[in-house]
Amino acid sequence: xxxxxxxxxxxxxxxxxxxxxxxxxxxxxxxxxxxxxxxxxxxxxxxxxxxxxxxxxxxxxxxxxxxxxxxxxxxxxxxxxxxxxxxxxxxxxxxxxxxxxxxxxxxxxxxxxxxxxxxxxxxxxxxxxxxxxxxxxxxxxxxxxxxxxxxxxxxxxxxxxxxxxxxxxxxxxxxxxxxxxxxxxxxxxxxxxxxxxx
Amino acid sequence: xxxxxxxxxxxxxxxxxxxxxxxxxxxxxxxxxxxxxxxxxxxxxxxxxxxxxxxxxxxxxxxxxxxxxxxxxxxxxxxxxxxxxxxxxxxxxxxxxxxxxxxxxxxxxxxxxxxxxxxxxxxxxxxxxxxxxxxxxxxxxxxxxxxxxxxxxxxxxxxxxxxxxxxxxxxxxxxxxxxxxxxxxxxxxxxxxxxxxxxxxxxxxxxxxxxxxxxxxxxxxxxxxxxxx
Numbered sequence: 001x002x003x004x005x006x007x008x009x010x011x012x013x014x015x016x017x018x019x020x021x022x023x024x025x026x027x028x029x030x031x032x033x034x035x036x037x038x039x040x041x042x043x044x045x046x047x048x049x050x051x052x053x054x055x056x057x058x059x060x061x062x063x064x065x066x067x068x069x070x071x072x073x074x075x076x077x078x079x080x081x082x083x084x085x086x087x088x089x090x091x092x093x094x095x096x097x098x099x100x101x102x103x104x105x106x107x108x109x110x111x112x113x114x115x116x117x118x119x120x121x122x123x124x125x126x127x128x129x130x131x132x133x134x135x136x137x138x139x140x141x142x143x144x145x146x147x148x149x150x151x152x153x154x155x156x157x158x159x160x161x162x163x164x165x166x167x168x169x170x171x172x173x174x175x176x177x178x179x180x181x182x183x184x185x186x187x188x189x190x191x192x193x194x195x196x197x198x
Numbered sequence: 199x200x201x202x203x204x205x206x207x208x209x210x211x212x213x214x215x216x217x218x219x220x221x222x223x224x225x226x227x228x229x230x231x232x233x234x235x236x237x238x239x240x241x242x243x244x245x246x247x248x249x250x251x252x253x254x255x256x257x258x259x260x261x262x263x264x265x266x267x268x269x270x271x272x273x274x275x276x277x278x279x280x281x282x283x284x285x286x287x288x289x290x291x292x293x294x295x296x297x298x299x300x301x302x303x304x305x306x307x308x309x310x311x312x313x314x315x316x317x318x319x320x321x322x323x324x325x326x327x328x329x330x331x332x333x334x335x336x337x338x339x340x341x342x343x344x345x346x347x348x349x350x351x352x353x354x355x356x357x358x359x360x361x362x363x364x365x366x367x368x369x370x371x372x373x374x375x376x377x378x379x380x381x382x383x384x385x386x387x388x389x390x391x392x393x394x395x396x397x398x399x400x401x402x403x404x405x406x407x408x409x410x411x412x413x414x415x416x417x418x419x420x421x422x423x424x425x426x427x
Contacts, residue, residue: 007265012268015264015275022279026283034289037293133361167382167383
């Protein structure tokens with residue numbers, strides 16, 4: 001049987017449809033699970049910066065969205081008996097290889113409950129010391145606020161500030177310290193909004 | 199080859215003679231990108247091996263339906279679909295592993311070695327030998343990545359298999375070795391240029407080894423011939 005060029009179109013079209021169908025099935029089959037995993041990840045990273053015994057509300061469900069002038073920031077409010085116990089939100093710093101996302105937990109008085117790096121693409125072995133799994137560096141910020149150390153000292157040592165950089169990687173910690181500083185300023189600017197009634 | 203597949207030959211070919219990195223010089227992009235530590239190399243190697251086995255099986259299974267003129271786009275469709283499905287499935291059900299390997303999975307789509315095996319092997323062989331070829335090629339790739347990663351890690355940070363337990367589970371924490379305590383770090387080997395250097399030196403070493411082996415073989419053959427005469 002002689003076949004014309006149309007056979008190629010049929011073959012390729014068939015493949016495209018079959019693979020698209022397979023992808024749809026896989027997407028439908030995994031979407032719910034992936035959303036669950038994402039929620040678990042969020043809860044896990046929130047738990048690292050907002051101690052669970054601090055609040056009794058549904059932190060994720062009662063999130064609110066504020067603008068910091070450039071982007072929208074989703075703020076998770078922790079309350080106990082209706083009184084504000086702390087807030088958590090993500091800040092973004094410009095690292096050596098793209099954005100570094102850190103999550104900040106801030107107490108009502110504006111001091112840090114804790115900071116964790118959520119996602120980054122920094123050089124493995126150098127810049128990845130901002131992960132708590134690789135180095136305790138990021139735990140250094142707990143308990144600090146914009147007055148302690150003073151604002152002008154919220155920099156890495158190389159820039160005349162208070163915080164250690166890593167040997168071979170200055171841009172990464174500089175970005176993280178900057179993001180935390182911005183995050184604390186964001187807290188001060190929006191303090192009234194956090195305590196406001198729901 | 200098509201009638202009697204010789205699995206031993208397939209495996210030897212894939213692991214050494216025609217190793218993806220050191221023999222075919224393919225897949226150098228992921229090789230240089232992820233091999234800053236031995237653990238990362240192993241992770242990428244494992245993920246690639248899995249996809250290679252699957253993609254070779256799929257291509258071999260469908261090889262009689264694919265017309266030669268459209269084979270390349272058809273292979274690309276198969277591989278990209280497989281990788282995406284693996285990515286989603288791992289994200290959903292093997293989430294801990296995904297957090298470590300997730301970064302590498304999408305990179306596999308652009309690994310020319312996967313397409314290369316589909317084209318040169320799976321498209322002309324039955325399913326079983328193709329799966330063996332895929333897994334062996336992946337294993338060869340994994341070994342090469344671990345070698346490059348290991349050398350870079352020891353020279354660059356003074357450790358070996360750091361964080362292996364987060365990839366393989368706590369049972370494998372014995373793999374994590376600090377080769378040089380209080381090592382200051384040698385930045386060059388951690389950064390991409392170190393990857394080029396290490397791959398280059400390892401390639402040179404393989405050439406030297408191959409030449410030695412060849413000379414040995416020739417000498418042996420000559421001795422045997424002299425004896426016979």
